[in-house]
Amino acid sequence: MSAELPVPPLAELRRRSSAKWRTHPPDVLPLTVAEMDFALAPPVAEVLRAAVEASDTGYSAADAGLGAALAGFAARRWGWTVDPTAVTAVPDVGVGVVELLRTLARPGDAVVVSPPVYPPFFDWVPEAGARLHEVPLARDEDGGFRLDLPALDRAFAARPAAYVLCNPHNPVGRVHTPDELAALVRLARVHGVPIVSDEIHAPLVLPGATFTPLLSVPGAAEVAVSVVSASKAFNLAGLKCAAVVTAAPATAALVHRFPADARWRTGHLGVLASVAAYTEGGAWLDRLLATLDARRTQLGGLLAERLPGVRWRPPDATYLAWLDCAVLGSGDAPRELFFARGRIALEPGLRFGAPGTGHVRLNFGTSAEILDEAVGRMAAATA
Numbered sequence: 157m158s159a160e161l162p163v164p165p166l167a168e169l170r171r172r173s174s175a176k177w178r179t180h181p182p183d184v185l186p187l188t189v190a191e192m193d194f195a196l197a198p199p200v201a202e203v204l205r206a207a208v209e210a211s212d213t214g215y216s217a218a219d220a221g222l223g224a225a226l227a228g229f230a231a232r233r234w235g236w237t238v239d240p241t242a243v244t245a246v247p248d249v250g251v252g253v254v255e256l257l258r259t260l261a262r263p264g265d266a267v268v269v270s271p272p273v274y275p276p277f278f279d280w281v282p283e284a285g286a287r288l289h290e291v292p293l294a295r296d297e298d299g300g301f302r303l304d305l306p307a308l309d310r311a312f313a314a315r316p317a318a319y320v321l322c323n324p325h326n327p328v329g330r331v332h333t334p335d336e337l338a339a340l341v342r343l344a345r346v347h348g349v350p351i352v353s354d355e356i357h358a359p360l361v362l363p364g365a366t367f368t369p370l371l372s373v374p375g376a377a378e379v380a381v382s383v384v385s386a387s388k389a390f391n392l393a394g395l396k397c398a399a400v401v402t403a404a405p406a407t408a409a410l411v412h413r414f415p416a417d418a419r420w421r422t423g424h425l426g427v428l429a430s431v432a433a434y435t436e437g438g439a440w441l442d443r444l445l446a447t448l449d450a451r452r453t454q455l456g457g458l459l460a461e462r463l464p465g466v467r468w469r470p471p472d473a474t475y476l477a478w479l480d481c482a483v484l485g486s487g488d489a490p491r492e493l494f495f496a497r498g499r500i501a502l503e504p505g506l507r508f509g510a511p512g513t514g515h516v517r518l519n520f521g522t523s524a525e526i527l528d529e530a531v532g533r534m535a536a537a538t539a
Contacts (some may be wrong), residue, residue: 159443159446159447160443160446160447160450161194161195161440161443161444161447162194162195162523163193163194163522163523163525163526164193164195166185166525166526169193170182174191174394175189175191176188176189176191179501180501183499184495184499184500184501185499185500185501185526185529185530185533186500186501187500187501187502187518187519187520187522187530188501188502188503188517188519189503189519190326190388190393190474190475190476190519190521191391191393191519191521192391192444192475192519192521192522193521193522193523193526194391194444194447194521196390196391197390197432197433197436197437197440197441198440199432199433199435199436199437199440200390200392200429200432200433200437202432203428203429203431203432204425204428204429207424207425207428212424213424213425214424215420215424216245216397216419216420216422216423216424216426216427217424217427218245218419218422218427220240220241221427221431222243222245222397222399222427222430222431223238223239223240223241223242223243223399224240225430225431225434225435226238226240226243226384226399226401226430226434227239227240227243228434228435229359229434229435229438230369232438233359233367234358234367234368234369234372235372236369236371236372237372238371238401238403239403242401242402242403242408243399243400243401244399244400244401244402244411244414245397245398245399245419245422245427246383246398246399246400246414246418246421246422247396247397247398247421247422247423247426248385248387248393248396248397248398249354249356249383249384249385249387249398250276250280251398251418251421252383252398252399252400253280253320253352253354253383254280254283254284255400255414255415255418256318256352256381256383256400256410256411257280257281257284257286257317257318257320257352258284258285259410259413259414260317260318260350260352260410261284261285261286261317261318262285262317263285263286264285264286264287265285265286265287265316265317266286266287266288266289266314266316266317267281267284267286267287267288267289267316267317267318267319267320268289268290268291268308268311268312268316268318268319268320268349269281269288269289269290269291269319269320270290270291270292270293270303270304270308270321270322270325271290271292271293271508271509271510271511271512272292272293272301272327272328272478272505272508272509272511272512272515273322273325273326273327273508273509274322274326274327274354274508275507275508277320277322277354278509280320281320286317286318289311289314289316290509290510291304291307291308291311292304292307292509292510292511293325293328293330293511294307298469299467299469299480300328300330300469301325301328301330301469302330302332302336303332303336303340305336305339305340305343308340308343309343309347312343312344312346312347312349313347315347315348315349316349317350318349318350318351318352319340319344319349319350319351319352320351320352320353320354321340321351321352321353321354321370322354323337323353323354323355323358323368323370324355324357324358324360324361324367324472324473324474326357326474326476327474327476327478327503327508327512327517328469328471328478329469329470329471329472329473329474329476329477329478330471330472330473331361331365331366331367331368331472331473332368333368334368334373337368337370337373337376338373338374338375341370341373341374341375341376341379341380342375344379344380345375345378345379348379349379350379350380350381350407351370351376351379351380351381352380352381352383353370353371353380353381353382353383354383355369355370355382355383355384356383356384356385356387356388356398357388357389357473357474358384358473359386359388359389359390359441360388360389360445360448360473360474360475361445361472361473362445362448362449362452362471362472362473363445363446363449364472365472365473367473369382370382371401371403376403377402377403377404377407378404378406378407379407380403380407381400381401381402381407381410381411382400382401383398383399383400383401384398384399384401385397385398385399385430386429386430386433386434386437387426387430388474389433389441389444390429390430390433390437390441392426392429392430392433395423395425395426395429395430396421396422396423396426397422397423397426397427397429397430399430448475448520448521450524451475451520451521451522451524451527452470452471452477452520454520454524454527454528455470455477455518455520455527455531456468456470458527458528458531459479459531462531462532462534462535463531463534463535463538465481465483465484465538466479466480466481466483466484467479467480467482468480475519475520475521476517476518476519476520477517477518477519477520478515478517479502479515479516479517479518480514480515481505481514481515481516482513482514482515484514484538485514486513486514487506487513487514488504488505488506489514490505490514490515490516491503491504491505491516492504493537493538494516494533494534494537496537497536497537497538498533498534498536498537499533500530500533500534500537502516502517502518503516503517503518503519504516505517518530
């Protein structure tokens with residue numbers, strides 16, 4: 157068996173009906189939305205197949221099975237002890253974050269985010285009735301990104317309703333270190349600011365980095381809540397299942413304030429698939445990480461050879477590359493150039509906030525052949 161996961165041919169991928177493959181005309185190569193091109197993990201495919209064959213497609217029970225499966229996965233992968241009874245199913249990470257913010261923020265309260273960051277962050281905060289307070293990531297001398305702790309200290313001193321953390325951080329692929337997270341927790345405790353941690357990309361930490369769950373940091377339990385999902389690592393976004401994890405009575409009380417009807421909104425197939433992924437998908441996930449590591453290395457070589465003016469820092473996590481294309485223009489000009497002249501769709505940098513000017517985000521969760529074609533199209537567009 158090959159170490160890398162196979163990807164169907166492009167013609168077969170184009171027969172898929174998800175947003176990735178239906179948003180653009182058929183001559184456009186889409187490397188946009190965070191959806192991978194690999195086949196489902198066999199244990200996941202099997203549990204879904206069995207459910208459909210049994211017509212088991214009703215409402216989700218969202219019982220303790222999800223909590224037990226997640227707890228086992230967290231212990232094996234990260235040494236993180238999760239209480240299965242402190243796991244609450246929600247339809248997706250976005251719903252979990254919004255419901256938490258609704259319990260934490262009064263209308264007009266500030267909620268802090270750190271751009272460049274996953275675009276829905278900018279929608280979740282106003283959806284919850286709060287207003288955005290942006291504290292951009294800081295830049296290292298080598299071009300890397302990190303939390304701007306002094307700026308967060310100043311922002312927290314104004315007592316915002318919450319801080320929404322992205323851990324690991326999309327789109328820059330930063331895996332925050334234990335020391336950084338410990339410092340963040342200290343600031344949150346000093347200023348009394350709750351942290352909602354989006355940890356959807358946690359299973360996608362690549363070789364060379366180590367993920368630290370926020371709730372595993374000493375002192376975090378009293379001020380933080382994590383929202384996790386198997387959806388990104390196992391390509392299950394359309395099945396609608398994520399989980400809110402708490403570790404102290406005060407934060408568990410937030411979940412108890414969720415709408416009573418929320419329990420029925422999680423997808424039944426999503427729960428079944430997530431349990432299978434967490435309990436039986438480890439071997440497949442290991443192959444996925446090896447495959448993504450190879451694509452990350454390949455992308456670095458292709459950029460150096462064909463687009464030497466494009467700068468990037470290989471991500472510590474995710475299958476998303478944050479490319480600095482300022483040499484091609486500011487704003488979203490690089491994305492428009494690649495789309496118009498190369499017929500390749502990438503995520504425009506400004507969707508991730510003002511620091512995204514001149515950037516694009518590229519999804520390399522695909523085959524070596526498709527990635528080669530993608531960079532070839534980008535290079536042709538700049539010729």
